Amino acid sequence: MPPPVLPDELLEEVFFRLPPDEPEHLLCASLVSKVWLGLLSAPRFRARYRDFHGAPPMLGFLCSLRSNSVHEAEDNIPHFLPTTKFRARIPDDDWGCWGYTAWDCRHGRVLLGDQSYQPVPLVVWDPMTGCRRELDSPDQLRRSYGAAVFCAVAGCDHRACHAGPFQVLYIGVDTIEDGEYVARACLSLPVTGDWSKPCSGSRFNKWNEPCSALHLGPIAFWDELSPVFVQDALHFKLVYYLDNHIAILKYDLGSNCLSLIDAPLAGSILLNASILVAMEDGRLGFANVDMLTIHLWSRQRGSDGIASWTQRTVININNLLPIHNPNKILRLIGSVEGRDIIFVAMGLDIYGINLKTLRWKKLQKRKKLCGLILYMSFYNPQERVIPGDAAH
Template sequence: MSFYTAVSYRAFRRRYRRFHGAPPLLGFFHDFDDNIRFVPTMTAASPFRQLALDWASWAHDCRHGRLLLQHKDSSDFIVWDPITDAREVVPDPGLPSGIHEKLSCDSFCVVVVCSGGPFRVVFVGSDYCLGDTWAYIYSSETRAPTRVPHYEYVQSEQRAALVGDEAYFMLSTRNRILKLHLGEHHLSTFEPPSLDDEGLIRDYCALMGSEESGSLLLASIVKVSSSSLYMWSKKVRPVHHEGWVRCRRIQLESIIVPIDNSASRLPIVIGFVEGVGDVIITTKSGIFVLEVKSERVRKVFEGVSLGAFLPFTSFYTPGTVVLDLLPYNLFCLYINISDNLFLTGQEEI
């Protein structure tokens, strides 16, 4: 049996990710001045040539080792594997007129969903005049979009959360969460957690799905007498009749300093590191990654992120070339294959 045959078996993939756990965080893709930059979190230099990103103007999402980019010279989108430089065009799914000039505004959200091989791209946005929220689901297998209408506004600055075949978005009103069932093409809403006597949820919070527990996680920083990071969980699979449970509260003053406690300068949660659950926090002095289990913090970026700041996780080691010899599908599977979603006609791993 050849090496390539051995590593292509599903049993090998299961054992590999069980042994190694979640892939490490290599860095962040960051929008800056109409360009995309890679910010490494390791000591080695960036493994991605900047030239490879010159054709893209905006990064919308990054999951399972693939990046969803907007093309500079057309209305198309590109699903890009940074390690192999493989690209697949996602043609304009027929978005409402003029939306391509507003993709960076807070009425639009894009998420790429894949786990190696076939993938789906979800476009969600709102028409403020009509008060209508719409969703398009593009499949790389059928190469056709499906439109799903709804009625509320969507907050686009935060990434969507994925649990099974469901995607979750924060609505711009901050008092509802939008659930998109990708298999049934159905939209519904439900309430986020309340803080009761401890105050209201701040304008910025982040959602993350936990495939292992079938739960939806929400993190937000709230100023009571001091700044604290709150985390809640809600069981959503196989059903989500259970309520929200507060699972963590972390005081930030002792671990992120200095903190200006004025309301306008509180730290803001801008995302999670997928597969690990670490929280990404931005402050006036930079961007930090908070390791929730240990409550340790590391600074990953100097300055304030005004655009997307997308974590990239992979088992790829900068400076090595061995992965360049492996099959393309194996790259994606190495990076994150726990969210084995939407593989129409493909056996579950």
């Protein structure tokens, strides 16, 4: 006699416990039978699976190499390095003649650019399906850049929203007299992809009044790391190379305003010694490494309405990681938004450290990376690569 058939409710409870950072298990389960395929591909199961696991897993990361757009000949995916058995999907034409590098990744989408051309060609790429959308950078903002991609759907939980409308923020820098710099911003529209006027528009295009350009002072450059998204605002780290001090450029999506925030540390800071962090409690964090010690601050608003930095913790890396040479130089190269996790590099070794639990995990990589841009999403085994024409 045939084996008993489990009810859908019991099958779901089993499938819920398949780890999200091992997506091959869901794929294999979907191939067992049409019944299992239908169950796993149903919107109801996918929503409950995400609720069961909470935050999306890290499926891989990309390298931020904006200062060098030269690619190795075998790189058909722009610096995508999987941390699971998930493999990113690319369009049929393998990116054509462009030498794209990763600029940002958020809400299941990757922002790529090729700064060797003017205007800079941009691509928003979905590694889950291979779908991409090409954009030209704003004609009026050609010098320097800071760029970010994010979901444009109000109320979205951003756990598996890679197929919905998105927006791109592009910030350019102009030189004014006496070597001073000013920043201006443009925001793409979710449907058409057209650009707003410099420093104009809002997240949902409710108004189109320009905001004032922001004065940056002399010789400010963008950090190689991608920005962090905190409290409906994007934060970019700026480096002033005259004295190596750090500042934070903030673009508030709600008020459509650019502003500058002082870092909690004054004076000269090494380029790879500090990083911005989107904390789990929804606050902006700032981490800095000094020799083998990590100092962590968070920014919070007091009862007087004024925001300030508060030191949260000090972590001695020598007591945490297996460091055999205490003279090795530590570099902070990435963080996980909303998870209190940062990534520390020592030579070719990369460690992910949870700032709350102090648990760590080593990523075995052979290349010395400038920065990590994490790709996080729940895997849907039913999604397939779409034809190259449609991917455009």
